Amino acid sequence: MSPPARRTGRPRSAEADRAILGATRAALVELGWSKLTMGDVAARAGVAKTTLYRRWTNKSELVVDAVAALLDEQLELPDLGSLRADVEETVLRFAALLARPEARTSLMAVVAEATRDEALRERIRTAIVDRQKRLVLLGRERAQARGELLREADLAAAARNADLIFDVIAGAVMHRTLVSADAVDAPWARDFAELLLCGLPAPAPAQKPAGSV
Amino acid sequence: MSPPARRTGRPRSAEADRAILGATRAALVELGWSKLTMGDVAARAGVAKTTLYRRWTNKSELVVDAVAALLDEQLELPDLGSLRADVEETVLRFAALLARPEARTSLMAVVAEATRDEALRERIRTAIVDRQKRLVLLGRERAQARGELLREADLAAAARNADLIFDVIAGAVMHRTLVSADAVDAPWARDFAELLLCGLPAPAPAQKPAGSV
Amino acid sequence: MSPPARRTGRPRSAEADRAILGATRAALVELGWSKLTMGDVAARAGVAKTTLYRRWTNKSELVVDAVAALLDEQLELPDLGSLRADVEETVLRFAALLARPEARTSLMAVVAEATRDEALRERIRTAIVDRQKRLVLLGRERAQARGELLREADLAAAARNADLIFDVIAGAVMHRTLVSADAVDAPWARDFAELLLCGLPAPAPAQKPAGSV
Amino acid sequence: MSPPARRTGRPRSAEADRAILGATRAALVELGWSKLTMGDVAARAGVAKTTLYRRWTNKSELVVDAVAALLDEQLELPDLGSLRADVEETVLRFAALLARPEARTSLMAVVAEATRDEALRERIRTAIVDRQKRLVLLGRERAQARGELLREADLAAAARNADLIFDVIAGAVMHRTLVSADAVDAPWARDFAELLLCGLPAPAPAQKPAGSV
């Protein structure tokens, strides 16, 4: 069932594979998705266009693969002694990643493409989202150990909550960077952490009776 | 201030503006971003291609404006009597909009394109971001009137805060929808509103004594 | 029958007429027929396009009028004492005229346009051809007076002959200049006059028995 | 000498060359120069527009070649036994060609365009002028073989002379047809051949006693 390993004929050049992916990543950084052309990638890789199409059926497929390789870098969770400090630092690290043009461009390109490609969406979910979610889980673990966070009884609720926090953090940073086109700097990170930990500033401390969720 | 110029010559047809934006939205729905062509939009609008390019330099710019109009008409702030309910409802409305393929696709395409196009970024900011921020401002106004929110003394801080809240709400919804590829439904909206209003659940109400923040 | 002289309303600006024709000639010289645009002419004349179209229905009509004015300069027949010398000098003068880009360009443009415009053809015939034919008639007159040329008995034949000579001289110069793209210089003029006066070089003097022609 | 290059890559389709030139001629006949469009030619030829532009940079260049092919196929030198008869027949054949509107129109259009386009002038020279000059060379060869013409000693002079004769014949016919707008018919051809072979009718330098005619 698995590919019976083509046997006859000249085998494909592994060199070419490497060169093509490298050239694609370079072109992505310089030009972005929409101005990247197959002809240009081929030229950069010192390869014929035919060679590209022998391996990938599409511009999309090629670029997605190139991006996937690019995004294998991972964020690491800091441990600064308090939940608030850890959140701020994580936000700043993620923003630093998004500040790099190749990351920003290719991430968005792949997300945009995914808006009309179910398979790609699934691929993003497993390759990126699920992998980064561990940061939230780990951070919560630590905070609970420190006594900074309530330990949730309901397991399902706990999972749902982790998902929510992940979307809030990642979404806020991405939205500010890519849509609002504003900088994510230390003051913003501080304000964001404050909001995340304490919520909107209610007028009277007495308004929140004891025992509320 | 801005429109004192343009006195001589035949004025631009407002009719054409409407027809073009309408045709663009219709084409987006039917074809999606990538298959939408300027020529087709012109034909649908009963207008010459030149007339499009006299108003928008690009396919991107045109689509940004069409999307902005779409958001304008679709997003209204509800008034359900409490900040919490208003937030939930707004989140759900925004999610409903993103569930429509033409909105999702074109919004993301435009954002992706903007990652390497400063002018487009600026246009998104003025045409979409600044315009939708009114929802946050209006919502805060009402909540303060109801006594649900502290009235901020510092004006600059108030503005910064509105920006932050906007990015958090819009970012969370977009990220969950487009990146995490999960549904934004009523339970999620409830959890999100809870988090936004109250922050992460601290273990004891008395735990935050002196010296905080 | 003659134009009843419009009376009401603002009269047309004679200034504008002059400016337009001048601008057209200037544009013809610089750009040639095909790259001359109505918009450019209007701009040079400091006039709106509407004003052009109020006076001429077409680009063609406008340019033809401009060319006609240009060609009102005339060639003068020299009198150098012999038919041969007069022919050579006339050829060189005509060539000098064709060497001027505005003359060359606009003349050809108008002729090309005439290939599909009967009315224009007629206009060229009366405005240019018939007017220049006088040179042939005058030259023949003088040569006959000097005894260099046979005086034709048949009047119709004489007229036909003048037409022929005109086409041969003008045609040869124009063809060499415009089609063959070679220079019409003194040696060529000499060779041409020799050919015109004596015909192709026959091998034996005895071949043309008396009384021929 | 000229085609040693071009070794790699897919070779250009000779089929396409034929189809394009054929389609161009057909379009010229139906539409004339100014209404002929590259897109239409491509469609008729069953070829992409790109393929046209890969071979010809311009509408003008393409039409020049199409016209050249037209002349090639239409103009053959007759052999009627005498130089005089051959000249007459050639003149009539050329005139018949110029009577066809597509030939007349496109030839003139191309020449007019060339008055301000050096590259086009060069192309006309090589594609049309040099190619048709063969008729003069061949005709002279035959006439000399028959003993009707002097064999020139000086080679350079012979070449100059062929150029001259070509310009005289082609120029006279074109001028009469296109500028004078008169018919080139059998009588005119006879008069022209007489003039070309014998020159202007001199009164016989002393040979002919006074009072002749």
Added chain:
DNA sequence: TATTAACCGAGACGGTACGTCGGGTCTTGTA
């Protein structure tokens, strides 16, 4: 060692859309 099938580069091909340009018309406000 010779065969041979699949590879490779180059580049032409049919398409489709792009953004621009010019022709000729129409619509303003002003003189």
Added chain:
DNA sequence: TACAAGACCCGACGTACCGTCTCGGTTAATA
């Protein structure tokens, strides 16, 4: 009315990229 300005419709222009298709030539496994 004419005029300057400039928007309008139309249609062709020449370009760019897509993904496919020959070409002539190379290269490793097989026979």
